[in-house]
Amino acid sequence: MRSKDELQSAIREAGRAVLVVNALSRRGRRMYGTARDLLKAAGLEFVEVFPVTDPERLGGLFEDALALEPDLVVVGGGDGTVAEAVGHLAHRDVALGVLPLGTTNNFARSLELPLDLAGAVEVLRNGKVADVDVGWFEGTTHGAPDDPAGAGAGPSKHIFANMVSLGLSVHVAEHVPHELKRIMGRAAYAVTAARLLPRHEAFDATIRIGDQTYRMATHQLNVANGAHHSGRRIARDASPDDRLLAVYRLGDRRRLQLASATARHVLTGPWRSLTEDAFITTDHVHIETDPPLDVDVDGEIRGRTPVTIRLLGNALRVLVPGSFVDT
Template identity: 75%
Template sequence: MRSKGELEEAIGAGGRAVLVVNSRSRRGRRLYGTARRLLREAGLEFVHVFPVTEPGRLRELFADVLALRPDLVVVGGGDGTVAEAVGHLAHRDIALGVLPLGTTNNFARSLELPLDLPGAVRTLAVARPGGGKVADVDVGWFASTGDPQDGGAGGDREHIFANMISIGLSVKVAGSVPHTLKRVLGRPAYALTAAALLPRHEAFTARVTIGGETRELMTHQLNVANGAHHSGQRIARDASPDDRLLAVYRLGDERRLRLASATARHVLTGPWRSLDEDAFLTTAHVEIETDPPLRVDVDGEVRGRTPVTIRLRGNALRVIVPQGFDDT
């Protein structure tokens, strides 16, 4: 493995780069041509470009990407597209660059990337004034019950995640939000869908085990975050994908109205609250059981059900970030 500086130097000197753009993402189809033009103007040349019109093919496509032995893989799309890339690029001598073309762009926000296309492209041009740098950040690893991808061709990499594992109402929301509504409204589509589903949602018991100590709680929503954002909102002012911590937190208790008020508080106070507060449990390893067993959402994809084991893998992924990103 090269050092971060060596990899950055190789990329800046015109190293091998590959572009993957999900043209089915919220902005991917509309901005594909503009993105190609801005990348060319920034001096970024690619040995191959993969425009993806069938997101279900992303997994097999990355075998072709890796066969090109790139120094840099630029991925344009939403969190689902980026999450797929993270699983393939973690623990490799390759940097991931992100063009945030999705609805919430949680991973891009956690990396403190500009969300406008010109700003994101400028960050990718590491050799130019205003360009970014190569940093290494954490990823998560999970093992759930009945995971449909368990034992697949990707092996251990199939269990890596980028940003968030969720259990509860958000899993139903993700599977129910109308695609057209999401395309038109963006993030508010999730809130509207959650409001419609909440009156019929049943609370569950979660048993959270950290360091041999088990805590039992009732809630409608439980999250385990590696990144700093959820639903486009900051979790806590000191949360980071580079802090060697998983943040475990619930939204509300068994009362439905508490979920609504806790979600509003999460949105309004996230930029100011700290991971040291009682609302969070921070760890590098957590085990979660629920009664009843529930589906597990991993970066927007249902991956089995509880019980689930979640671990942190520190500094496992190399990414292009702004110069001001605190790389530890």
């Protein structure tokens, strides 16, 4: 592995770069041409460009991209596309560059990247290489549809960039209309959540961290590596480079408490601290729920409880603004 300075120098000295753009993301289709023009104007050249038109092929495209042995992989898309990239680039001597083209762009926000294309391209041209944390998720997959007892279920393991969540947000992600998301952006999730909340059932969670056990009832439980959820900061001192996972719930068993806790989270996130009682910070957590629940990992249903989540410190190399605090 090269040092960060060595990799940064290689990128700036006409190193090998590839571009993966999700043409299906919210802004990808209409901004693809603009992005290419800005990249060209900035003098950024790519040995290969991979436009993504079939999400099922995304993993294969990253394998093809890495086979070219690049120094830099630039990804244009939303959090789902970035999450797929992180799974392939973690623990590699390759930097990830991000063009935020999604709806919420949580990972880009956590890296303090500009959300406008011109600003993001400027970071690709003059930013620095930083090492940031990612998470490791282990859960259980579903059995086959004709196997209701789950005898065919097996382990599910994934690297993630930003967030593992369970509860109402999983149902929202499954039911938010694509057209509504295209028109309303982040607000589509809030509208869908309001529609689903009256019928959503609370669950009991048992959280084990070392020799400590926490038990709670809630409608929503999150485990964050990054600093943002639904486009909002979760705490002023949260960062994808702090060697911490932040475990927190939104409200208790009462539905109105979920609504008020979510509003409080949105309004006070930039001023809250991870040291407050609302958060449990750790680098390793095991979660069981009653009943067992589907788990959302960076926007995709990746498994079912019980789950174990670990931090992988400094496992990913990224291009960030010079102001980003890299520890």
